[in-house]
Amino acid sequence: EPEVTQTPSHQVTQMGQEVILRCVPISNHLYFYWYRQILGQKVEFLVSFYNNEISEKSEIFDDQFSVERPDGSNFTLKIRSTKLEDSAMYFCASSGTGTGGNQPQHFGDGTRLSIL
Amino acid sequence: DQQVKQNSPSLSVQEGRISILNCDYTNSMFDYFLWYKKYPAEGPTFLISISSIKDKNEDGRFTVFLNKSAKHLSLHIVPSQPGDSAVYFCAASENTGNQFYFGTGTSLTVIP
Numbered sequence A: 001e002p003e004v005t006q007t008p009s010h011q012v013t014q015m016g017q018e019v020i021l022r023c024v025p026i027s028n029h030l031y032f033y034w035y036r037q038i039l040g041q042k043v044e045f046l047v048s049f050y051n052n053e054i055s056e057k058s059e060i061f062d063d064q065f066s067v068e069r070p071d072g073s074n075f076t077l078k079i080r081s082t083k084l085e086d087s088a089m090y091f092c093a094s095s096g097t098g099t100g101g102n103q104p105q106h107f108g109d110g111t112r113l114s115i116l
Numbered sequence B: 001d002q003q004v005k006q007n008s009p010s011l012s013v014q015e016g017r018i019s020i021l022n023c024d025y026t027n028s029m030f031d032y033f034l035w036y037k038k039y040p041a042e043g044p045t046f047l048i049s050i051s052s053i054k055d056k057n058e059d060g061r062f063t064v065f066l067n068k069s070a071k072h073l074s075l076h077i078v079p080s081q082p083g084d085s086a087v088y089f090c091a092a093s094e095n096t097g098n099q100f101y102f103g104t105g106t107s108l109t110v111i112p
Helices: none
Strands: A005-007 A010-013 A019-024 A031-037 A043-050 A053-057 A065-068 A075-079 A088-095 A111-115 B010-014 B019-025 B032-038 B045-051 B056-059 B062-067 B072-077 B086-093 B106-111
Touching: A005 A088, A010 A019, A019 A031, A019 A088, A019 A111, A043 A065, A043 A075, A075 A088, B010 B019, B019 B032, B019 B086, B019 B106, B032 B062, B045 B056, B045 B062, B045 B072, B072 B086
Parallel strands: A010 A111, B010 B106
Antiparallel strands: A005 A019, A019 A075, A031 A043, A031 A088, A043 A053, A065 A075, A088 A111, B019 B072, B032 B045, B032 B086, B056 B062, B062 B072, B086 B106
16 A cells, blocks of 8 residues: 655754755645644644645744655655754655545654754 | 644543544534544554545444534444554544644553
């Protein structure tokens, strides 16, 4: 069964450094998402991406964050200057084959980001 | 803005019995609801969904019930198995391609 893959599984970065989290969504999906889960808290939406542009973003997704789909398979989340409070599990998800109707989002196993 | 709420952080059930996990929401624009199951160190795994035009959807041992007037949905697992032990998240969205709003999760333990 196709799945969403994320790399790395764990990223440790010094505060203030840039970090790029990578995701390969399911190949025939059209919608891509990033979520995060701070330890002990709920899963929170960051951004959705469709047709090569951001379709929706939350207030968490400020100017420090950016997303890109540099080729036909990868979907990346960049944090420009990391802060301690960016430490969290980051989940990539994809959905939507374009055939209509509601469809679930399928999640990767996440990247644990630790900011020192 | 807790649009999706799971008020029970944990639930313990004997193997073979029914597990009932509950979820409440506040946004009347939600029209698609899902349950995800999550094991430690893994991402949420899609379990079952329901659209607002239905009040019940069944898939094997899993049944989701939706009460739109009460803005409440529940997941029934019967019979419960030890392998069902995980954190269960309720999620809701307004439309395909829109963000999902997640509840805080209920940790289910099925006791052998």
